[in-house]
Amino acid sequence: MAKKSDSYEQILDKLKRKEYAPVYYFMGEEPYYIDLLADYIEENVLDEMEKSFNQTVLYGKDTDIRTVINAAKRFPMGSQYQVVIVKEAQQLKAIDELTFYLQKPLASTILVFCHKYGTLDKRKKVTSEIEKNGVLFVSEKLRDYQIPPWIVKYLADRKVKISEKAALMLTEFLGTDLSKVANELDKLLITKPASEPTITPELIEKNIGISKDFNNFELQSAIIAGDVLKVNRIARYFADNPKNNPIIVTLSVLFNFFSNLMVYHYLQDKSQANVARELGVNPYFVKDFQAAAKRFSAAKTLRIIAWLRECDARSKGIENVSTDAGDLLKELVYKMLH
Missing domain, CATH: 1.20.272.10 (Zinc Finger, Delta Prime; domain 3)
Known part of the structure; x- marks a missing residue:
């Protein structure tokens, strides 16, 4: 079972190896990694036929904790697991009532919470129970100086290089919103000539509209x-x-x-x-x-x-x-x- 200290990469690696925890609580100021992890679970744990009967997506503003717990206590139909995903979990009331379920979570349920732009109070019992029996992941907002190396790694994972100046230009123009940065990088990857291995200031100027000389x-x-x-x-x-x-x-x-x-x-x-x-x-x-x-x-x-x-x-x-x-x-x- 994953530990609370697991990084995004470690959690994703275990998910890919089908090493599932009964409860995942993704929270923090940076929604990018919360979405990536939740989307992976939603898209990959069950096949299309299993999803029809065994995958439930709830929204914090439209549901309550009792509904979530009742959904988590159901047994899967024709599948090893059922998946229950609670999006906008930061709007879920009376989260402390989850404590009793967490003490003995159903092994056949994968319960996922997506809590954006904030965190649980670490002094609360519900938080310690998540840490004990599941995965508690904090997605922290990156600072300005961390964005250029993040951009370099994002592109390196896709076998593309970027010049130092180009990475700084993107950081200055796009800020620290990783979803926005990733979206613009994906656009650049699409428009980049296949023969060009490096994203340059000229390519950014042409496709995003940032002047390479006046910024x-x-x-x-x-x-x-x-x-x-x-x-x-x-x-x-x-x-x-x-x-x-x-x-x-x-x-x-x-x-x-x-x-x-x-x-x-x-x-x-x-x-x-x-x-x-x-x-x-x-x-x-x-x-x-x-x-x-x-x-x-x-x-x-x-x-x-x-x-x-x-x-x-x-x-x-x-x-x-x-x-x-x-x-x-x-x-x-x-x-x-x-």
Whole structure:
């Protein structure tokens, strides 16, 4: 039987080997892995004929815990197992009443809960019973710095490579929603020429619409390098294309970087490993903070953070009635670089 510490890959591997637990509780802020595991169980444990009599899908908002328990207590018809899947389990009331069933779950039932955007209270008895007699899996939201390596692995599993810049472009444009990222990667795999083994910035620009030269990643890199010409070109491009380059996203990216840079300035141990750990970033990005620290002192970094806050407020109309987002950004980057 799987243990509570099993990863997504370990759980999936055991499912593929038909090593089933009587209860699965998938929960967490990242719905992507919850859906993948539940979909695998729904599609693969029973054959099509068995599903007709032995597979039940319930929804937390439309059912109650007694209905779930009663369904779980039924015996399968003409099959070794029956499958009961509870989607939207976060909306299920009185989940504590499941405790008694969990103490002696029916071996012929595979009971699956999909609890998204939250978790069970680990202090509750129902949680410890799931851990004891079933599989409790927490699907945690990935942080920004974890997305590029996730993209690399996702494509590597499909025998495709991606350039470092291309992975960073996708991360900056798509964020941390794994379902959204995976969907866009699948589109790229379909449109990628068969003769091209690597996904490049050019391919992304052509098929997703992200400019390989004018994006927040390039703007941040140009600011770190002190490349005034490139910074101004990107700022003008953003000003001319505000719909595709909202200033709120740009300010968020820059605020996150310079907030981390301020922390970097005051770290005693500036080794790559310690910086990556303290800032919660991929070790690859430590060089950006090393370079930025040489260009922007702690005092200047503090002023930049203040300017970013001021620009954010003005972009929302606070103490500003006429200056548009494009001009606000141009003014901001001028102050940052001079």
